[in-house]
Amino acid sequence: MILDPMVVTLIEALVKTIVVIVALLTAFAYLTLVERYVVAKIQSRIGPNRVGAIGGIALLQPIADAIKMIFKEDFWPAQADKIVYTIAPGIAVGTALLAWAVIPLNPSMEIFGYHVDFYIANVNIAVLYLLAISSLGVYGIVLGGWGSNNKYSMLGALRSTAQMISYEVSLGLALVGVLMISGSLSLVDIVQKQSFIWNIVWQPLGFIIYFIAAVAEVNRLPFDLPEAETELVAGYQTEYSSLKFALFYMAEYINMLTVSAIASTMFLGGYQGLFGILPGVHWLILKIMFFIFVMMWMRGTLPRFRYDQLMGFGWKVLLPLALANIFITAIVMVVLGK
Amino acid sequence: MELIPFDFLAGLAVIAALGVVVLRNPVYCALCLAGVFVALAGLYVLLSAPFLAAAQVMIYAGAILILFVFVIMLLSPRVDQGAGTLKWQRPLAIVFGFALIAELVLVVALAVLPSARGPYTPERIAQIGSTQAVGASLFTDFLLPFEITSLLLLVAIVGVIVLAKKRQ
Amino acid sequence: MLTVNHFVILSAILFSIGAVGVLVRRNPLIMFMSIELMLNAANLAFVGFSRYLQSIDGQVFVFLILTAAAAEVAVGLAIIVALFRARETVDVDEANTLKG
Numbered sequence: 001m002i003l004d005p006m007v008v009t010l011i012e013a014l015v016k017t018i019v020v021i022v023a024l025l026t027a028f029a030y031l032t033l034v035e036r037y038v039v040a041k042i043q044s045r046i047g048p049n050r051v052g053a054i055g056g057i058a059l060l061q062p063i064a065d066a067i068k069m070i071f072k073e074d075f076w077p078a079q080a081d082k083i084v085y086t087i088a089p090g091i092a093v094g095t096a097l098l099a100w101a102v103i104p105l106n107p108s109m110e111i112f113g114y115h116v117d118f119y120i121a122n123v124n125i126a127v128l129y130l131l132a133i134s135s136l137g138v139y140g141i142v143l144g145g146w147g148s149n150n151k152y153s154m155l156g157a158l159r160s161t162a163q164m165i166s167y168e169v170s171l172g173l174a175l176v177g178v179l180m181i182s183g184s185l186s187l188v189d190i191v192q193k194q195s196f197i198w199n200i201v202w203q204p205l206g207f208i209i210y211f212i213a214a215v216a217e218v219n220r221l222p223f224d225l226p227e228a229e230t231e232l233v234a235g236y237q238t239e240y241s242s243l244k245f246a247l248f249y250m251a252e253y254i255n256m257l258t259v260s261a262i263a264s265t266m267f268l269g270g271y272q273g274l275f276g277i278l279p280g281v282h283w284l285i286l287k288i289m290f291f292i293f294v295m296m297w298m299r300g301t302l303p304r305f306r307y308d309q310l311m312g313f314g315w316k317v318l319l320p321l322a323l324a325n326i327f328i329t330a331i332v333m334v335v336l337g338k
Numbered sequence: 339m340e341l342i343p344f345d346f347l348a349g350l351a352v353i354a355a356l357g358v359v360v361l362r363n364p365v366y367c368a369l370c371l372a373g374v375f376v377a378l379a380g381l382y383v384l385l386s387a388p389f390l391a392a393a394q395v396m397i398y399a400g401a402i403l404i405l406f407v408f409v410i411m412l413l414s415p416r417v418d419q420g421a422g423t424l425k426w427q428r429p430l431a432i433v434f435g436f437a438l439i440a441e442l443v444l445v446v447a448l449a450v451l452p453s454a455r456g457p458y459t460p461e462r463i464a465q466i467g468s469t470q471a472v473g474a475s476l477f478t479d480f481l482l483p484f485e486i487t488s489l490l491l492l493v494a495i496v497g498v499i500v501l502a503k504k505r506q
Numbered sequence: 507m508l509t510v511n512h513f514v515i516l517s518a519i520l521f522s523i524g525a526v527g528v529l530v531r532r533n534p535l536i537m538f539m540s541i542e543l544m545l546n547a548a549n550l551a552f553v554g555f556s557r558y559l560q561s562i563d564g565q566v567f568v569f570l571i572l573t574a575a576a577a578e579v580a581v582g583l584a585i586i587v588a589l590f591r592a593r594e595t596v597d598v599d600e601a602n603t604l605k606g
Contacts, residue, residue: 352519364536367536381513398575456559487573
């Protein structure tokens with residue numbers, strides 16, 4: 001049975017997409033559990049240990065949470081704009097998932113004589129695509145805040161949006177250093193060039209800037225003023241319940257996974273192992289888990305930034321540092337003749 | 339074969355553009371404009387300009403439109419009041435619109451296009467990457483416009499800050 | 507077979523829709539959005555020609571237009587906000603204090 005090559009490519013892309021999405025959704029479910037355990041450990045508590053517990057770890061807890069959330073009352077705020085109110089969480093999750101289309105998961109392999117590439121698409125402007133998708137992610141928040149027809153939601157959404165677009169600039173500039181070293185915008189090329197030495201060795205400052213900006217982009221502590229429980233009720237998520245709230249929640253965790261994956265790919269070498277030992281998707285998973293753990297660790301320990309401190313930090317500290325990083329990288333590259 | 343994505347994206351762009359012009363609620367108009375931008379980005383990819391497609395989404399849909407949505411949310415949560423104060427204005431505008439389309443199509447159909455004259459064939463652009471091609475041209479042939487554009491951005495930033503200040 | 511005419515005619519249609527939008531709508535924000543639509547139509551024509559004349563100049567030009575449009579939108583929206591902040595209606599026909 002010989003199929004038309006275009007059909008084969010389509011089927012291949014579809015299968016890969018489904019695998020990635022299913023993996024991400026499962027990861028999201030268990031990430032909520034991991035978060036509760038990590039935060040509990042930091043706060044000297046035990047954390048959930050009843051539902052489907054195996055040795056004190058509640059493995060069915062995410063399923064219980066999901067069922068609870070689905071059965072909550074699905075209300076519509078009065079005079080809320082129905083279309084906007086409904087599509088906002090969809091946009092948030094959609095843009096969070098879209099970024100995974102370009103991340104390389106495993107070096108290309110030959111399985112049964114058939115060449116398999118472990119990425120969904122090798123776009124030669126992959127980094128720009130990632131930046132574009134992350135700037136589209138703001139829409140989910142701003143539309144969610146506006147569609148709720150609630151002043152607190154809108155204020156929270158505006159603050160969150162302003163924070164996200166401010167830190168997006170530093171995020172992009174921090175990645176420019178890596179681009180200068182790799183000479184290519186394609187993530188597959190960037191990972192292949194890190195087969196011996198990871199980019200963090202050449203770009204330590206860029207890495208720190210990227211990580212701080214990424215935590216601000218995802219609205220995690222210490223940058224989570226727009227959705228903190230003690231401020232503005234719950235920000236743009238105030239008027240959302242049951243499935244729509246679950247979608248926003250999912251979008252936030254998948255965003256965390258996405259920025260961790262981008263940090264791993266651009267700075268820590270993606271699927272490349274230490275000194276090139278045994279490259280594979282297991283290394284990528286380890287690195288992503290490391291970043292997720294650091295984010296949860298920060299959540300458990302650091303206090304929250306005030307809004308003006310947050311914006312001042314983004315524009316007056318992080319942006320000049322990112323520009324200085326580019327400058328220094330350029331000088332070093334010219335001097336060393338790389 | 340190439341025609342299918344073009345038809346789809348072109349149809350999407352035209353319908354979204356009509357949505358911008360026809361819909362009453364300003365937020366819906368902004369969302370339709372986002373649709374136009376994304377459709378155009380797709381068309382740029384068809385035209386071997388992936389760098390521009392990403393830049394279009396990043397700048398237009400990701401920054402300019404957000405600004406629009408901000409201002410819409412702050413200024414007019416109300417629905418647009420209605421058409422112009424002059425009754426015959428709208429039909430006349432639509433007639434002018436059709437006249438404009440007819441005129442432009444006529445110009446295009448009668449024009450004799452010059453033959454290809456540059457070195458950047460689509461194959462070459464795919465080979466060296468459209469980003470590199472645009473960048474090389476930007477920093478050599480178009481250096482003066484590039485510098486002037488950066489000056490323009492500085493002027494815009496200063497102007498906006500002055501305009502947005504509250505009177506004391 | 508995709509020729510340059512396809513893209514230029516599409517650009518013409520989008521441009522006309524934008525022009526009609528500026529003429530018909532009274533809300534300044536939607537008028538501004540129609541102007542952006544016209545700019546995008548011009549961008550499409552540029553990129554179309556750039557591809558069929560096999561020159562990169564069209565793409566560079568579009569990049570510069572993108573930047574200029576961003577600056578223009580920022581300043582334009584600041585003006586609109588400053589102008590309509592104190593008024594109740596958002597209708598350009600009401601902004602006529604300079605009328606003799």
